[in-house]
Amino acid sequence: MLRYLPLLLVPLSLGMQALGAGPVWVFLTGAAAVAVLADWVRRGTEGLAAHAGPAIGGLLNVSFGSVAELILALFVLTSGQAAVVQAQLTGSILATTLLGLGLAMLVGGLGRDRQCFNRANAGLLSTLLTLLMIALLLPAVFDLTERTTVSPSAARITDEEVSLGLAAVLLALYAANLVYTLVTHRDVFSREEEAGEGGAQWSVARSLAVMVAGTAIIAWEAELVSGALEATAQTLGLSTVFLGVILLAVVGTAADLFAAVVFARQDRMSLAFSICIGSAIQVALVLAPLLVIISWFLGTPMTLVFTSPLGLFAIAGAAFVVRAVAADGESTWFEGLVLVGVYIMLAIGFFFVGPA
Amino acid sequence: MLRYLPLLLVPLSLGMQALGAGPVWVFLTGAAAVAVLADWVRRGTEGLAAHAGPAIGGLLNVSFGSVAELILALFVLTSGQAAVVQAQLTGSILATTLLGLGLAMLVGGLGRDRQCFNRANAGLLSTLLTLLMIALLLPAVFDLTERTTVSPSAARITDEEVSLGLAAVLLALYAANLVYTLVTHRDVFSREEEAGEGGAQWSVARSLAVMVAGTAIIAWEAELVSGALEATAQTLGLSTVFLGVILLAVVGTAADLFAAVVFARQDRMSLAFSICIGSAIQVALVLAPLLVIISWFLGTPMTLVFTSPLGLFAIAGAAFVVRAVAADGESTWFEGLVLVGVYIMLAIGFFFVGPA
């Protein structure tokens, strides 16, 4: 019964909106409801995956893993706030790599001398993280180079072309990565089974029903959240960028963060590492290019030109510090604390940027 | 007989020029002829090296390895296009580290589970690559710092002084590296013998004749190529920077790229790795400082201040992604694909910069 309790957030947030409560309450309850629903969709996906073979199952798991974040981002995007979507993408990467992995290492390492994780997997994920750092920084560097020679409007159009080109390359690399981890090198990357208490034993029908219904309600809630975003920011005296980079990002990745900490405490650090870094890679390798392409079809193009120096620095910093921590295939509580410390330092930076 | 066939490109390109063909044809056939001749000069060098001891032989091999690139760069430089030379240097580093190593890992890894390479050597080369990244980025950072306080013309003069100073340090480190790999630590770095089908059995006279004649014809062709460069760029609607960073660079390193892929397919990944990264190091540690010093004597000083943010970012990105891929001393086809993917993304960036 207890596991159904968080679902009460859905009627609560809808009630808030209907009764004309303040935008802060609508925003917070709606965001929490999205986080809860994302976990249910994940369980439905796992249920369906359990009935498919391992290859198709793995494909399902990675494809629907970010559906909540995608829907949330699309609603924020269509309400004309591309900068907030970029902040949310940046924040998702920071939340999973620094906060999630850091908390997992910290909580998992307390009372233990050290925890080990699969080095082959950690190496692949680190390499992909470096690739993604380059992919996400490149458009901003291109834009900087371009603006020294051409007019801003001309630069804007080539920014879109470059972003579409990079999005295509990223999606192609993602497809190749699926072939790599699910087909040619399946033995190396066969993930430790997650003992799912929820979805793994569900029937196909139940899994599908939960996935469809959950996704639909997420869309409903996402509309509330994106609508209340600006008023919430004004009321709280925060910038919309800070809300996006910290709050929306933690909401979108809450299920992953929670799972990683639980697994780390059970001394299953390889799994916690895969969940956190895998989620960050999912964001940059799939979510970002999909948003570029979908937004282009919607007529409100979002480029990959991340304009905030602080955001670009944060992505690069996260990639470097994760590489440093992961290099030896071992973790301790202090390494976790360093990751959390870097997250807090970046959050301080984002807090002070914008309206004081 | 077949190996003499590509030499027909030399009369072909000279004929194109004599008959007044379009500059695009002169440029393309001339560039291809340079690539073919570079391979012959390399064979002549190997032949001479086989008659010397291992230390002198190694010295010969590394010294004449980039003679074609040096001549090509000097002709482009004296025609007043320092930016194209910088683009060519940047492009050579990208072509060998990302495209060459990536293709080698991709082609070598297909159908194989993994390929191993010498970690001691990979570690040294990675360290040097990091050093060179710092050396090539430093003058641009210096220039940026300097311009906040002094006039552009004063900055220009100190840029030249700084570049000369750095060039001296780089050449000194290169000399020390030769002592290190050929004298004090020869056992560690004794390269797997390349079973040369061409030059290794040549006589001293034949080797010398091929080296001298080849170098002379390269100079002739290089003059054609640099002369046709600007008209070619206009005809194709490309920027001269794009031609330099992609086309001239691939021409100058074609022999290395080809050799690396062949050796990787034979599962000799250590050798492929040495060729690719060694070639990039050669460019930055020898070619770039030599061009700075020679150009200063010629009265058309080229500084090490790489002004394109995209070029600087590309060099740093290549260094990081190679380090990430090389860290574990193993490679798979997917790691190769990631390198090629990064190269394509950077090429997209360079394509869209400049005249649309």
Next chain:
Amino acid sequence: MLRYLPLLLVPLSLGMQALGAGPVWVFLTGAAAVAVLADWVRRGTEGLAAHAGPAIGGLLNVSFGSVAELILALFVLTSGQAAVVQAQLTGSILATTLLGLGLAMLVGGLGRDRQCFNRANAGLLSTLLTLLMIALLLPAVFDLTERTTVSPSAARITDEEVSLGLAAVLLALYAANLVYTLVTHRDVFSREEEAGEGGAQWSVARSLAVMVAGTAIIAWEAELVSGALEATAQTLGLSTVFLGVILLAVVGTAADLFAAVVFARQDRMSLAFSICIGSAIQVALVLAPLLVIISWFLGTPMTLVFTSPLGLFAIAGAAFVVRAVAADGESTWFEGLVLVGVYIMLAIGFFFVGPA
């Protein structure tokens, strides 16, 4: 007797000042006296530490390790030259990581095939170095982001707030690191005993007396040095930033540099590595945040916004090249030379910045 000889620098520098000698002589003798006194204070600390348990002893050693640098920085700061203090902090990091470690590897590696050091320790220190690179670069990136939207004076105030916030996080991480290395993971990090010829056998009274007297005289000398700084720079035709980043920094870290080279020559590379990188970490994790907080109380706030692009680049470059060299847990003379080469290249850059 011989060990008391350098102490003659103290009366010498005070005499220079009293007799009205040129500022260059006051500056040079005073700076040398600070370096000598710093070594005595260090011996006093070791003497006291030997009487305490290992945990308290370790705490004492790391806490008083930078007292000379702190006093010197405070005097320069109160004479209104925050830029010189930032240069000194930058220079201390460069001097220990590049010059000190490089000379140690170079001198220690001559005539030896390779030297090994403790990989667990090297890994932790590398991770901390990456963290500190992020912490020191973040405020400058924040400042850059902030200035695109608000006025310079508003940016200045938030710069101070951000710096104070980061300083608090850094000091908290430092405290956690002490718990980590001195309590929970003491076995892993128990340092090889330094066979102290000086302080280790001193009585508590003698140790305390040396510490107090030494620190007091350092303060006196530091006032002379900071007072003569500007006149010295003008006389020598150098910038005060160059004096801070090279001369003051080498003075402040001279004892560490010397110890590291001596231990490396004795083939105790783990200890040399710990001294050099530990000293750099001490500067960024303790000294910099302390200066931010103390300067705020003094009413002459120093922020962590390092404004020199060259300085920021130097810190990042040092972190990367140390990581590259330390990755394999081994060192050779050539790796040492590369570190020294990077230091020389950066010094060339700092030399040419500013008044020609």
